[in-house]
Amino acid sequence: MRQRNDTLTAARNRLESKQARFTPARRLVIETLDGSSGPQSAADLAVAVAGAIPMSSLYRTLSVLEETEVIERFPDQAGIARYELAEWLTGHHHHMTCIECGATSDVAVPGDLEATVADIASEVGRRFDFTVTGHRLDLQGVCSQCR
Amino acid sequence: MRQRNDTLTAARNRLESKQARFTPARRLVIETLDGSSGPQSAADLAVAVAGAIPMSSLYRTLSVLEETEVIERFPDQAGIARYELAEWLTGHHHHMTCIECGATSDVAVPGDLEATVADIASEVGRRFDFTVTGHRLDLQGVCSQCR
DNA sequence: AAGCGAATGAGAACCATTCTCATTCCAAAT
DNA sequence: ATTTGGAATGAGAATGGTTCTCATTCGCTT
Structure with a gap:
């Protein structure tokens, strides 16, 4: 680390x-x-x-x-x-935003899942003739404290 | 449509x-x-x-x-x-933003890939104790016109 | 120790957005 | 048709996050 x-x-x-x-x-x-x-x-x-x-x-x-x-x-x-x-x-990471309290926190998506996200990003780029250089995944939801 | x-x-x-x-x-x-x-x-x-x-x-x-x-x-x-x-x-869709010209356009991610993205979003939520209600994937890259 | 471009801090300026308020519109009831 | 009350409108002022200006100070480099 x-x-x-x-x-x-x-x-x-x-x-x-x-x-x-x-x-x-x-x-x-x-x-x-x-x-x-x-x-x-x-x-x-x-x-x-x-x-x-x-x-x-x-x-x-x-x-x-x-x-x-x-x-x-x-x-x-x-x-x-x-x-x-x-x-x-x-390091590469994404964000989770709680729709209740509005707090945004970082999430390091586990390696196996992150690899899939990256693959999907480039696959989508390929299909739409767009050279993907980066991606960002934002999750909306409810954090443990607000639930 | x-x-x-x-x-x-x-x-x-x-x-x-x-x-x-x-x-x-x-x-x-x-x-x-x-x-x-x-x-x-x-x-x-x-x-x-x-x-x-x-x-x-x-x-x-x-x-x-x-x-x-x-x-x-x-x-x-x-x-x-x-x-x-x-x-x-x-309908659910995502965005692609060209880092050259700044234009953002909509992308409907093909169903097979979209299902995987949704699965990953909830899986990440599960692992981090966060109830995912939605997600957004933004792709950065270079559009066909700028390339 | 001197010179000089970079960095700082206070305040003014900017500008996207929101607010205020008087006027106008619309729908429902008469 | 007419009235009426709440909703919508439009002009302009106000707000607030952010950027700009400029005089002063800092810190390398010679």
Whole structure:
């Protein structure tokens, strides 16, 4: 399993390879995301870093990290941006969203099933003349706490 | 295959069963979405209806249709809301987004593969103690025109 | 130690979306 | 036909997440 230091080092290398600095704010955001179990909004992160990063800087930090592909953005159902470490840092995974409480959490689909999903994705691409480079599976349902 | 009139009638029934009227603006938006091959933004729809519906009314129309579950909203990668007819009107389907041109189109995954996807979704739910009620598969890649 | 491009922070600006409210429409009852 | 009350409409203001501006500060590199 990937350790926190590996993530930080990998992210730092990525930033430096794109001539961007590995600054305290960037490091703090990466560490915070690394400790989260699902995608976080800018507001979530502002709380998590306890005001250590002003909003304008936080947003700028997020766009730098997104442009350098250290993190990925996916808007939630309301259209609010949520961020996660990029898959090359976390490993490929999917999301489960509870329709009761709205919480989204990561799911690493077991290898046997994931292989089938990937196969289906490329098979569908083949049938529709579309070169598939990635896929994302979102599950909606009710989490154990809400049930 | 579902005909346009079926869609309109079904949508009308749904609206009326929720004590909402089947007004010209609502009908026009439904017809426009029925004639689209992928999710449309409010701005797209404003163009498509050629100014026949002012923005404030268009947005209100969209929220009524969303609340009555005639349409579904999914924000695109930029967080801008895009709308489609709900799956009970169109049939279950997924999306393919071209990473070159950004276009998103609908894909009806062939029945054999779709059944497998559904099985995997519930199997994953079982393993993670999550009651799956729906799923969505998004394919990223390059469309035939961009390749 | 100096120079210089990058990063920061405060605040203004943006813009998709929602809200307000006065007006108009429609359906049902008279 | 007419009235009536709730629903829908449209114009414009307000909201709020996000981005931009710009003056200041930081941190490499020489």
